[in-house]
Amino acid sequence: MMLVKGVFLNVVMLISLSAFAQEQMLFSSELNKTRYQSLVEELRCPKCQNQNLADSNSGIAVDLRELIHQLIEQGKTDQEIVDYMVARYGTFVLYRPQHSSATFLLWYGPFILLGIGILAFVAVLMSNRQRRGRAL
Amino acid sequence: MRKFLLFIPFVFFLVLGAVLYLQLGKDTQYMPSALIGKTLPEFTLVSLQDDQVYSKDDLPVGPYLINFWGTWCPACHVEHPFLMELASSGVPIIGVDYKDQQPPAKQWLEQKGNPYQVVLMDEIGNFGVDMGVTGAPETFVVDSSGVVVYRHQGVVNAVNWPNIKEYMK
Numbered sequence: 001m002m003l004v005k006g007v008f009l010n011v012v013m014l015i016s017l018s019a020f021a022q023e024q025m026l027f028s029s030e031l032n033k034t035r036y037q038s039l040v041e042e043l044r045c046p047k048c049q050n051q052n053l054a055d056s057n058s059g060i061a062v063d064l065r066e067l068i069h070q071l072i073e074q075g076k077t078d079q080e081i082v083d084y085m086v087a088r089y090g091t092f093v094l095y096r097p098q099h100s101s102a103t104f105l106l107w108y109g110p111f112i113l114l115g116i117g118i119l120a121f122v123a124v125l126m127s128n129r130q131r132r133g134r135a136l
Numbered sequence: 137m138r139k140f141l142l143f144i145p146f147v148f149f150l151v152l153g154a155v156l157y158l159q160l161g162k163d164t165q166y167m168p169s170a171l172i173g174k175t176l177p178e179f180t181l182v183s184l185q186d187d188q189v190y191s192k193d194d195l196p197v198g199p200y201l202i203n204f205w206g207t208w209c210p211a212c213h214v215e216h217p218f219l220m221e222l223a224s225s226g227v228p229i230i231g232v233d234y235k236d237q238q239p240p241a242k243q244w245l246e247q248k249g250n251p252y253q254v255v256l257m258d259e260i261g262n263f264g265v266d267m268g269v270t271g272a273p274e275t276f277v278v279d280s281s282g283v284v285v286y287r288h289q290g291v292v293n294a295v296n297w298p299n300i301k302e303y304m305k
Contacts, residue, residue: 088170
């Protein structure tokens with residue numbers, strides 16, 4: 001029972017914490033509100049580094065949320081807003097890195113390693129089969 | 137040949153170890169500025185002391201420092217005496233009073249001294265965002281061709297000044 005209570009309290013605290021970081025904002029449409037939510041979740045807070053803009057209570061995150069709200073209401077596209085942020089804070093603010101030569105290994109490295117693994121696996125299988133063939 | 141293959145994991149381990157070792161001791165809070173190698177963004181700001189409107193063209197010819205500060209910022213209190221020292225040794229510093237109000241800022245400069253050639257008011261913090269500032273204090277080095285060449289986050293002091301000074305050209 002105590003455990004259930006503890007878990008319940010934790011959940012309530014987590015919910016209230018994440019609600020705490022968000023100001024009340026008025027949007028002209030539901031679409032704008034959804035776009036705002038997805039942008040602040042995808043952009044990294046430049047001050048606190050391991051939080052996105054939606055989670056952070058730092059001064060700069062509050063300012064940047066307000067700025068994104070304004071830019072959306074001014075009719076800027078998502079791409080324009082992301083470019084605006086990258087121009088000022090660098091690609092660092094992107095939680096979803098761009099595809100470029102610098103991030104090539106980041107995006108495709110795991111697949112390359114998987115490919116090497118499969119090749120090695122097949123090579124071992126083949127040599128085992130050959131050896132067994134000889135033994136028979 | 138097969139014996140050589142057995143050493144591949146060991147070589148892999150050595151390379152990975154070397155890469156990780158080189159990353160040790162690096163400042164994890166360090167964030168490269170997107171402004172390095174670019175000229176200052178356009179701005180229109182009012183000066184703190186005489187309410188004059190300033191734009192990019194009104195700034196002096198470099199090299200000079202741009203220092204973001206605010207009376208609300210504890211680290212700026214720590215930094216202030218060293219800025220006074222720099223100013224008295226002839227380093228030009230442009231101040232940006234970041235997300236602050238005029239009366240306490242004026243009082244600060246009267247009480248503690250003014251190391252700045254001019255202080256610009258950025259009450260809302262829009263110029264700060266254009267400069268990619270994440271807090272105060274932050275200091276930028278602008279070189280003689282008007283290009284931002286360095287950004288320092290945190291307090292400028294006797295320890296890190298020699299490094300920053302290298303960029304003042």
